[in-house]
Amino acid sequence: MEMTAQSLSQAKLPSCSTSLSPPFLHSKATLAASNFVVPFQSSKGYVTKLKFDRIRSRKQRNLGVIYASEGESTSSDVTDRWLLEPAGDGDTRHIGFKVQMPDAFEIASSEVTVGRLPDKADVVIPVATVSGIHARIQKKEGNLLVTDLDSTNGTFINDQRLRPGVVATVPPGSFLVFGCLDPEEFKEFKLVKRTQLSHNVAKFKFALPTPTSVLGLPIGQHMSCRGKDQHGDDVVKAYTPTTLDSDLGYFELVIKMYPQGRMSHHFREMREGDYLAVKGPKGRFRYQPGQVRTFGMLAGGTGITPMFQVARAILENPNDKTNIHLIYANVTYEDILLKEELDELASKFPNRMSVYYVLNQPPEGWDAGVGFVSKEMIQAHCPAPGQDIQILRCGPPPMNKAMASHLEALGYSSEMQFQF
Numbered sequence: 001m002e003m004t005a006q007s008l009s010q011a012k013l014p015s016c017s018t019s020l021s022p023p024f025l026h027s028k029a030t031l032a033a034s035n036f037v038v039p040f041q042s043s044k045g046y047v048t049k050l051k052f053d054r055i056r057s058r059k060q061r062n063l064g065v066i067y068a069s070e071g072e073s074t075s076s077d078v079t080d081r082w083l084l085e086p087a088g089d090g091d092t093r094h095i096g097f098k099v100q101m102p103d104a105f106e107i108a109s110s111e112v113t114v115g116r117l118p119d120k121a122d123v124v125i126p127v128a129t130v131s132g133i134h135a136r137i138q139k140k141e142g143n144l145l146v147t148d149l150d151s152t153n154g155t156f157i158n159d160q161r162l163r164p165g166v167v168a169t170v171p172p173g174s175f176l177v178f179g180c181l182d183p184e185e186f187k188e189f190k191l192v193k194r195t196q197l198s199h200n201v202a203k204f205k206f207a208l209p210t211p212t213s214v215l216g217l218p219i220g221q222h223m224s225c226r227g228k229d230q231h232g233d234d235v236v237k238a239y240t241p242t243t244l245d246s247d248l249g250y251f252e253l254v255i256k257m258y259p260q261g262r263m264s265h266h267f268r269e270m271r272e273g274d275y276l277a278v279k280g281p282k283g284r285f286r287y288q289p290g291q292v293r294t295f296g297m298l299a300g301g302t303g304i305t306p307m308f309q310v311a312r313a314i315l316e317n318p319n320d321k322t323n324i325h326l327i328y329a330n331v332t333y334e335d336i337l338l339k340e341e342l343d344e345l346a347s348k349f350p351n352r353m354s355v356y357y358v359l360n361q362p363p364e365g366w367d368a369g370v371g372f373v374s375k376e377m378i379q380a381h382c383p384a385p386g387q388d389i390q391i392l393r394c395g396p397p398p399m400n401k402a403m404a405s406h407l408e409a410l411g412y413s414s415e416m417q418f419q420f
Contacts, residue, residue: 116130187278208251213249219285220286221282225253225263237263240420242312242341295310295323297310304337312345324352327382
């Protein structure tokens with residue numbers, strides 16, 4: 001979501017009536033962002049492309065006035081007044097569906113704070129990467145100024161991170177960004193630990209800007225990683241971290257490296273101290289605790305990573321009572337990813353999570369599923385069709401196609417299914 005910051009001295013907008021109620025949280029503006037990067041575009045030049053009647057119509061429709069306190073009134077100095085206005089369609093490019101966009105609102109005070117907590121900040125952005133009190137925005141001599149208030153994840157003008165406590169001018173045409181990731185621009189993160197799990201699987205741990213930084217990736221969504229293939233050409237592929245926002249200061253990727261995989265080559269060559277270019281979030285999945293009674297999960301190979309992330313988020317939240325039934329298919333026993341972690345979750349929450357493994361080439365003495373995931377396996381190990389359940393699936397294309405056919409035959413409607 002983008003916000004255009006426009007100088008009212010350019011638009012010649014008449015004074016806003018202080019009787020107008022701000023559209024969010026009474027005297028505060030809540031930026032209803034579903035992604036974790038909320039950029040403001042500051043562009044005095046852009047306002048010359050806006051006609052006066054368009055500005056006026058927005059003001060009359062629903063223009064709130066944001067004060068630093070209830071008692072402060074708007075300044076009569078028209079040359080030092082600013083309007084923050086959303087731009088874009090509500091993030092359909094990044095999360096796959098539209099979110100409600102806030103209306104334009106005026107920064108009427110000479111100084112306001114930006115943060116995540118409604119009881120502390122004047123402009124509220126309820127997103128994980130935004131600190132309780134994140135930054136200060138000021139109007140001074142016709143300029144828009146910003147100061148990072150020692151936030152966890154930093155304040156950026158374009159790609160430049162601001163030094164905490166240092167006042168910076170927001171240049172025309174630039175972006176003010178809160179948080180670690182950006183859905184439009186790649187940012188680089190340092191590999192601090194590589195752990196080889198098998199001959200072709202490794203866990204990569206990347207450091208965030210500070211030990212208390214939060215990645216801020218919504219549950220079940222993924223991010224794009226950029227690298228070089230064996231020919232030196234750029235390649236981009238989506239991956240889901242196995243870590244959550246409760247894992248401060250870092251994120252981890254569990255990667256299976258295929259012999260001919262282009263991005264696999266990049267990860268195979270990565271060494272501690274190297275950097276990975278990442279942007280996000282991406283994906284259509286949006287999870288709210290308690291949205292269903294039970295999840296059935298059908299995963300194959302590396303498709304386990306979004307399932308594991310969702311399962312962790314559910315089971316580690318004491319207020320979330322959702323149950324999980326996972327069927328996880330692989331070719332051989334050695335191909336099973338995150339088995340120790342999955343078994344630990346199932347052991348810790350025996351009444352809420354079950355895992356049924358299926359192998360195409362099982363070892364001797366294997367007592368779980370054999371072959372491919374069948375309708376009978378789904379009937380035995382997943383919740384029956386119902387309005388309060390959902391089946392999540394993620395695997396190779398042939399498996400996804402077969403699972404869709406099985407689910408349809410078993411009576412699961414499209415609303416009861418989601419494919420990552």
